[in-house]
Amino acid sequence: xxxxxxxxxxxxxxxxxxxxxxxxxxxxxxxxxxxxxxxxxxxxxxxxxxxxxxxxxxxxxxxxxxxxxxxxxxxxxxxxxxxxxxxxxxxxxxxxxxxxxxxxxxxxxxxxxxxxxxxxxxxxxxxxxxxxxxxxxxxxxxxxxxxxxxxxxxxxxxxxxxxxxxxxxxxxxxxxxxxxxxxxxxxxxxxxxxxxxxxxxxxxxxxxxxxxxxxxxxxxxxxxxxxxxxxxxxxxxxxxxxxxxxxxxxxxxxxxxxxxxxxxxxxxxxxxxxxxxxxxxxxxxxxxxxxxxxxxxxxxxxxxxxxxxxxxxxxxxxxxxxxxxxxxxxxxxxxxxxxxxxxxxxxxxxxxxxxxxxxxxxxxxxxxxxxxxxxxxxxxxxxxxxxxxxxxxxxxxxxxxxxxxxxxxxxxxxxxxxxxxxxxxxxxxxxxxxxxxxxxxxxxxxxxxxxxxxxxxxxxxxxxxxxxxxxxxxxxxxxxxxxxxxxxxxxxxxxxxxxxxxxxxxxxxxxxxxxxxxxxxxxxxxxxxxxxxxxxxxxxxxxxxxxxxxxxxxxxxxxxxxxxxxxxxxxxxxxxxxxxxxxxxxxxxxxxxxxxxxxxxxxxxxxxxxxxxxxxxxxxxxxxxxxxxxxxxxxxxxxxxxxxxxxxxxx
RNA sequence: GCUGGCGUAGCUCAGUCGGCAGAGCAGCUGAUUUGUAAUCAGCAGGUCAAGGGUUCGAUUCCCUUCGCCAGCUCCA
Numbered sequence: 001x002x003x004x005x006x007x008x009x010x011x012x013x014x015x016x017x018x019x020x021x022x023x024x025x026x027x028x029x030x031x032x033x034x035x036x037x038x039x040x041x042x043x044x045x046x047x048x049x050x051x052x053x054x055x056x057x058x059x060x061x062x063x064x065x066x067x068x069x070x071x072x073x074x075x076x077x078x079x080x081x082x083x084x085x086x087x088x089x090x091x092x093x094x095x096x097x098x099x100x101x102x103x104x105x106x107x108x109x110x111x112x113x114x115x116x117x118x119x120x121x122x123x124x125x126x127x128x129x130x131x132x133x134x135x136x137x138x139x140x141x142x143x144x145x146x147x148x149x150x151x152x153x154x155x156x157x158x159x160x161x162x163x164x165x166x167x168x169x170x171x172x173x174x175x176x177x178x179x180x181x182x183x184x185x186x187x188x189x190x191x192x193x194x195x196x197x198x199x200x201x202x203x204x205x206x207x208x209x210x211x212x213x214x215x216x217x218x219x220x221x222x223x224x225x226x227x228x229x230x231x232x233x234x235x236x237x238x239x240x241x242x243x244x245x246x247x248x249x250x251x252x253x254x255x256x257x258x259x260x261x262x263x264x265x266x267x268x269x270x271x272x273x274x275x276x277x278x279x280x281x282x283x284x285x286x287x288x289x290x291x292x293x294x295x296x297x298x299x300x301x302x303x304x305x306x307x308x309x310x311x312x313x314x315x316x317x318x319x320x321x322x323x324x325x326x327x328x329x330x331x332x333x334x335x336x337x338x339x340x341x342x343x344x345x346x347x348x349x350x351x352x353x354x355x356x357x358x359x360x361x362x363x364x365x366x367x368x369x370x371x372x373x374x375x376x377x378x379x380x381x382x383x384x385x386x387x388x389x390x391x392x393x394x395x396x397x398x399x400x401x402x403x404x405x406x407x408x409x410x411x412x413x414x415x416x417x418x419x420x421x422x423x424x425x426x427x428x429x430x431x432x433x434x435x436x437x438x439x440x441x442x443x444x445x446x447x448x449x450x451x452x453x454x455x456x457x458x459x460x461x462x463x464x465x466x467x468x469x470x471x472x473x474x475x476x477x478x479x480x481x482x483x484x485x486x487x488x489x490x491x492x493x494x495x496x497x498x499x500x501x502x503x504x505x506x507x508x509x510x511x512x513x514x515x516x517x518x519x520x521x522x523x524x525x526x527x528x529x530x531x532x533x534x535x536x537x538x539x540x541x542x543x544x545x546x547x548x549x550x551x552x553x554x555x556x557x558x559x560x561x562x563x564x565x566x567x568x569x570x571x572x573x574x575x576x577x578x579x580x581x582x583x584x585x586x587x588x589x590x591x592x593x594x595x596x597x598x599x600x601x602x603x604x605x606x607x608x609x610x611x612x613x614x615x616x617x618x619x620x621x622x623x624x625x626x627x628x629x630x631x632x633x634x635x636x637x638x639x640x641x642x643x644x645x646x647x648x649x650x651x
Numbered sequence: 652g653c654u655g656g657c658g659u660a661g662c663u664c665a666g667u668c669g670g671c672a673g674a675g676c677a678g679c680u681g682a683u684u685u686g687u688a689a690u691c692a693g694c695a696g697g698u699c700a701a702g703g704g705u706u707c708g709a710u711u712c713c714c715u716u717c718g719c720c721a722g723c724u725c726c727a
Binding site: 607 | 685
């Protein structure tokens, strides 16, 4: 019996029964056979030495492909587990998948791994790799599997649960062996350990079994694996570059903000340079909110606990709220409890409710830069990106049903315009739909809102994924993510429909027939949090902000003291075109002053000396170009700087 | 919150196998007045995160607390 295999180029070939992926690769070419690590047969990845199960398409997976790397990392995880079981008597192992750029494996050795352990494990892995042990696939019955792993509680649980992704289920378990090491695994794997070219263990940390914080905490070791030492070095270099962009580090170096320990974790103070940056960002926010038809409101930082009961926050969100404080205590000791706000929405609802509303008032779009406080767990606080106190550019739109579609489209347009103005143009959105179990509101309204969100995404041509059932209980939403300069994904904006709060606060409007109707509410945050947004900006630009955001837009360097007066004149001239200018009057050398301005990432550095005074000119050095220009007429320099610092224009 | 690592000058880091605390940068003072990425010299700067314990003696060893870092969990 023979079967027909179709190759990716569309050609078809006949192969005898029992042909393996390796045979197919060899028949195409010896170089391909050498590079092959697995094959994809009718969409399913198979080991190279496995007999193909029948007709169909075959694609040879080479080591350097994305799938190939994934397989190499998966095999690396096995080798790591093998090393750990070799080195630690009685070690238990759980699961060890490949992940982006690497792999991990979870273990229980009765204690945490020390840094020395990690070195020893890596050394042992190198030995195993050197021995080039073949990975051998095997199948066993569930009973045999339970026998093999009788000393391994986590493996036993996986087999008992019949998890297909881990190689268990349907009464059969899949095993991979190399030497005496055997693991439960769906595969596929590299032909042998020797095909792992570059591997390095990075760190270990606690991780809950099954990701459940109520279950045992295991010790997870993370590693990375690549096809060459060069790729590995490049990856480590990339990690270092990401570290150099760390907004906490740059925030200190550029004197933007700090987190004094005297204040408390997750609570930032903004220094003057950061203050200008933040003011620029907030001014922009106010302007664009006006352009998109929002009105400004303000609300206090505290409210009675009763309000948070009405809003439901004390039912669903209490853990993230700061504890209550009792005020206006009377002689009998009773008083009124207040809570610091974790969100702005209830206040905006109260503003809506402050008067009888007509259908003609809608949509009503209320916006606030509102500081909120959330009791984030101590382990999750992370600079500006995850703070306990932060400022939301929060808006709440109240509209009629027939306005939902247009409003959501407008909100998405708003969000994308704003993100583009800050230099982000790589967007990905998540559309979260109604959860299976618990939800409020009318099904029809859910469908309307969800379809409207989808239509808006389609119309805006944003790539998006549908997160089925991932919506909140009170409404569907869009989260917009951006990719930064080094490809990291950040969640920024959110547009969230809410069917719950209008119910809870019983807000209404009178329609044209004088019937009371309930408005639909749309929450939206474009920056998300001003703090977080600026944190992401710092990392995206590595501190070298676009000129309109730069705290100092031009530094003027007098060559000698006798040029200070002319430097001041120049500064005044540039301030006239709206530039934020600084004159470096220190007694440092020109080289030192320049270096200071450049390391502070000032967009324009101006040097003035005798020649410039004589010709009313300046020397100019614009960030990003290596060459300086000399003798630029002052008028011209001012005009150019005016252009450089222009805010993003929208017609 | 959990697991691990780490807290030494404003910053980056040495160091102390338990015996008077070190450098570079930044700061201050003086000299230098410089044409495109660090001029020279001097000075000052520390309860070695905080509290407790062991010890003749603790920055060093032990405990507790606080904070930071990484990961997990969380981010209705």
